[in-house]
Amino acid sequence: FNCLDACSQATISYQRRRGQTGVNSWSPARRGFIIGGVTAATAGFFAFNTNLRAFLSLHAAQANPPVTPPGSLSATRFTKTCTACSLCISVCPTQVLTPTFAAFAPSGLLQPKMNYEKSSCDYECNACGRICPTGAILPIGLDEKKLTQIGEAELLKDVCVVFVDHQNCGACGEVCPTHAIRFTDRENILYPEIDKQYCIGCGACQLACPTTPRSIVVHANPVHKKAEKYVHPETPVDQKIPAGQDFPF
Template sequence: MRLIKIRILFSSLIFTLFVILFLSSERTATSLSSVLLSFQFVPVLIKIISNPGFLVIMGLVFLLVISLLFGRVYCSFLCPLGAMQDFSIALSRRLRKRKNHSFQKPLPWLRYSILALTVALTLSGSLVLLNLLDPYSLTGRIINHVMEPSFVWIYNLAIEIPKFFHIYLFQKETAYIPPLALVVSLLFFFSIMLLSARHGRLYCNTVCPVGSLLGLISRLFLFKFTLDENHCAECLRCETVCKAGCINPNDKTIDTTRCVACFNCVAACPQPAIKYQYAPSLAAQKKWSAQRRSFVIGSAAALFSVLLAFNNKVRAALYAARRSQKPPATPPGAVNLRRFTQFCSACHLCVSACPTKVLTPSFFEYGAAGLMQPLMDFERSFCDYECNVCGNVCPTGAILPLALEDKKLVRIGKAEIFEDICVVYVDHNNCGACGEVCPTHAISFIDKKNILYPEVDTKYCIGCGACQLVCPTTPKAIVVHALDTHEQAVKYVHAVKPVKRPQMPDADFPF
């Protein structure tokens, strides 16, 4: 009984923290993300390759140790999507009359084919399936695309009220989510919620790559749930509370590959039949070989996927598929396009944290293999010079954290002025909007007959996109061209000598 309560409390806390992570300000998000996301399987597995650090290594060791010791406790205690599904299950059980779960036949072929394909695609450098199915990234997108806009909308409506009392608060903004990306998120959100309401944790035991991987190694778990035939009164209470549907009452077995360690069965069993105990080699369960079959299928799938992944032709084809005609700009810290697309799990935490909302989910811009990975949308916004939050919150290391001073010199694109469109060159009228907003003094003005003509010095340009955003002409007379590989910009040095004007005597006025 107590373990269930702890689980419910803990997983609710984790889920709440995830919602806070996505809704909070930049500073809170930065500190929260490093702690919270060091204990999520997929981000940690990617980050251990992309940007290993103490916390990441500790996180991975912790996750492996608790999994090997206690089974799939990750799925019930730490996984935000698991918490979301548990909420939907609890809600549906409260609302509907039919309250019982029942044993579900395993679908090992489907399950391990999905895992094999995911692993194969991931190893060959395309995260598309992993990104779509990873429980953390999925939750991130659901919070970012569904919950955050509603929250911000309510907040913005609410701040209208204090205005009557002459109290003015700053509005909040949400990122623009391309309709197709939104449709994908909504589709996943509603189908997972419905699936869990009707079939419990079916997603976790058929689709989720983390669940499948943990299922594959479940033979090694030290603590397991065991069903003692001798004490069982066949009351079936355990079956009716098992969200994973992994307790088979007919031959009295528990399918450990699918058990999500929710502790419901232990609490429900009136006899001392179901126990959670130290059981390193499970000799008792030889009769029904679901585990063995799963293990064989899983191993075969893994072997197949590795073979596929290291086939050069497959890799080349996938990389070519990812490269669209004109790849978009990647955020500072991404280093280069290829690295970024190979490490980003499209959780959209950066999209949510980005204060200017220049980071926007892509759809096909990175090619089909980079589905949903964020891009710098200079049509809509610009990259704030005084900000490095995306690298600080990125849980996978796809965007490396940069010190603000370093980030200010990372060139992600290059601006170009088109003199045949620019109003100053065409109409000989002052405009200068681009220079006004340029943070690096890359745009300077040449004075000809009191008209100021803009010029770009690309050695200072970092490609933040501010100039493109303010340029008043249609089409834009100044455009940032994305760079595949980021470059180092030159720091603008102000003249050491202050500008000297003839100093007037102290009491003198020039009129």
């Protein structure tokens, strides 16, 4: 305490410390109240976020229902009988079958759908129906499967490069296994059109489409239909090559 003796004006003194002022005081009860309020607000925010996401997922699923595999007959039947065992997913050679979370909400959880952003359905395959243990996907023959219309493709002309930029593409038509996509030649540009009576909704065209977002997308048939079988047109008589005449090249 040398400062006390050194001060000639006696303006420095030593005394007991005064009680804490109201500014620095902190009540345990007040602390608990604030912490509890912050915790409740945080929990409420996350609960609201979760419910909002679930709500949006449900309405998105209803607005754009997922495509179910050939042999499932309908989305309603599929969700009632599928146990989400994932056996169909494990044997799918193209891995187009993908487990979902809320796509079939509120009926199904983790039930598979046809994910055409990832792959497409193999035209020569019916493995999922042969392995399904519950009958959610019935074992149908290849001939029947090739005419089962699980969805229909839609061409979005406001996105398609052929209609927007007037340049040839043809990717969708090259991969279509049922000849559902035909082209009309206008000034040396081939414009695609979809003949839906032949479309089975396999997703090959959607997967092959080079635009972002896709300019051709498959919409689910809630109840599966039967597509028409494409028959190659006969060559007109006047275009047939006479017997014994060689090709000109």
